[in-house]
Amino acid sequence: MKLILREDVESLGKIGEIVEVAGGYGRNYLLPRGLAVKASSKNLKEQEHQKKLIQARMDRQKKDAQEMAGSLDSVSCTITRKTGEDERLYGSVTSRDIEEALREEGVSIDRKRIVLEEPIKKLGVYTVPVKLHTDVTGNIKVWVVKE
Numbered sequence: 001m002k003l004i005l006r007e008d009v010e011s012l013g014k015i016g017e018i019v020e021v022a023g024g025y026g027r028n029y030l031l032p033r034g035l036a037v038k039a040s041s042k043n044l045k046e047q048e049h050q051k052k053l054i055q056a057r058m059d060r061q062k063k064d065a066q067e068m069a070g071s072l073d074s075v076s077c078t079i080t081r082k083t084g085e086d087e088r089l090y091g092s093v094t095s096r097d098i099e100e101a102l103r104e105e106g107v108s109i110d111r112k113r114i115v116l117e118e119p120i121k122k123l124g125v126y127t128v129p130v131k132l133h134t135d136v137t138g139n140i141k142v143w144v145v146k147e
Helices: 023-030 041-072 095-105
Strands: 002-005 018-020 036-038 076-081 088-093 120-122 124-131 137-146
Touching: 002 023, 002 041, 036 041, 041 137, 076 088, 076 095, 088 137, 095 137, 120 137
Parallel strands: 076 137
Antiparallel strands: 002 018, 002 036, 088 120, 124 137
């Protein structure tokens, strides 16, 4: 089944690409979610027009993300936690905790954008990446201190 992608699909391709997929994958996943449309001549012409509009929107989003990434480098937050032996935390610091601490600082970032390989379990200063766009990642400093 030939389809035109309307959005980036991580394992498949980028917006506007014509891809060949299995029939079930196209009918049951891509088409109902609006991620793709069937590749017909009418849709191809419409896609060329949409591609220009989408590219302009993507460039604008990337520019905004780059500006935000520049401003995030100066952002830091402090999280206080109770500790046990060897400065290990009772519990851990997760992306939700970082989101709340940033909100208190006046910075609004969705926790899904905060990339933690694993929760923070020790005191210290951590540089945490924030994925703002597919190509743009900013960094924030997180201070985990003793309560």
